[in-house]
Structures are given as C-alpha cells and as structure tokens.
Amino acid sequence: MSTAIPQTWYMTQRHLMVFARQPAYAVITLVQPVIWLFVFGSLFKKVVGLGGFGTGSYLDYLVPGVVVMSALSANLWAGMGTLEEIQRGTLDRFLTTPVGRGALMNGNVISSSLVTALQSVVIVLLGLLGGADYPGGVAGIAVLVVASMLLGTVFGALSNALGMLVRERESIIGINTFLLLPLTFLSSAFMAPGQMPSWIRHAADFNPLDWAMVAGRSALSADPDWSGVGIRAGALLALAVAAVWLSVRTFRSYQRSV
Structure with a gap:
C-alpha cells in the first residue's frame, strides 16, 4: 500500500x-460537444413546450446530457491506448519493473x-456562455x-479490459460503435422521461449513462433530490470499483500470457 499510491x-x-503534448486533441474533443450544445440545442429548443423537462430552457436540460455523453465517448476509447502500448511493447517492458500491476492499469483510468x-468543466462553461442557468x-x-x-472510470476500465482481451483495433472500434448509440438514445440525454416511449424509459432505468445524467440534472436544479442523487452516485461508484477490479484481473491474465 505504501508504494501503490506513488506508483x-x-x-x-x-x-x-x-x-x-497534444493540445490539438483537447480542442478536437470539444468540437462534438459544441455541436450538440449550440446546433442541436438551437434546433430543438422549442421541444421544452412539450413539458416534463423541469426547465423552460432546453439548453439547461441539454448541458448535463452533453457532459455525460462526452465522458462516455472519450473513455470508450481508452482501450485503444492500452492496445497501442501492447503493440509497441511498452506494456511488456513495464512488466520487468517493480511497478505494481494495479498501478499500470489504474494510472490510465485516473x-x-x-x-x-x-x-x-469546459462544457459547463460553454453552456453558461450560451445562456444556460445552473440554480444548483x-x-x-x-x-x-x-x-x-x-x-x-466505468467505461475507461472496461475499455482497457477489452483492449487486452481482443487486441485488435477493428474489434474495439466495432464494439464501441455498437455501444455508443444505444447507450445514448436509451437515456434521457435529449428527451424528458415523460415524453419517451415506456420501453425506452424503463431501459433508461438500467443505463449507467442515465444515472449520471439524472444525478447531474437534479443537483443542478433549484430543488435537488439529494437522496436520488446519492443513490445514483453510489451505484456509479460501485460499478466503477467493479470495472477497475475487472480491468486489473484482465491485466493479470494478459501478464500470464506473455
């Protein structure tokens, strides 16, 4: 334990x-959130007239969804970095050092x-500049x-585990593409739960993406449901711990194979 944290x-x-060292990458990753906020948000701003959004501004509703979607999209590709280190031999060279195996995986996730x-934070500030209001x-x-x-953390750790299991770029790309749209649209990212078909609303109850969105929206509201926020945050934390554990276990399996 004394060496695990510094490692x-x-x-x-x-x-x-x-x-x-790649500032261009940081800028590029914000292009899609900007499109969601200011293009998609402007296109569907009158949808709040349907009711059930808890706010009179669609941008207020959309910001937490965009924040969470961006977190999902960015971390789904963490396994590509792990795969590159495997293919370059970097990961194998670290195996000859005293660095803990958990540190090798968790450093990437953290x-x-x-x-x-x-x-x-940048997306929240962009929303603020666009006129979003955060009563919370x-x-x-x-x-x-x-x-x-x-x-x-959940999807970054799972992506790392996937990278060590499949060890093929095409497989990671295919699986990520398969997961991204269903997880996004089977949630309250764009539409209030009361306006969604019942089967999508029930599917969203089991979607970690929706847990994060609902927790964030509630906390940002003028009257947060802190018990609901705590339950969803606790579920996300438990899922994150399980995903990290699985990632480390998968890494130990990879270690035995080299």
Missing part, C-alpha cells in the same frame, strides 16, 4: 504528459478521469463533474 500517481502523470473532469450553483456543478468522472 499509480507516477503512471497517471505519464499519461497526463502525453495528453498535454488520467482519463482527470481529463474528463477538465472537459466537463457550484455544488450542483461539482456533482455533475464527479458523476461524469465515475461514468468515465
């Missing part, structure tokens, strides 16, 4: 340095979570960012 932080810094937090204030924004980080 994990070292590996986290290593991944963050790679991100810092760095992705920190990048997700930064991206989430700083506390509500913090809950939304933490929810997006937990969701990112």
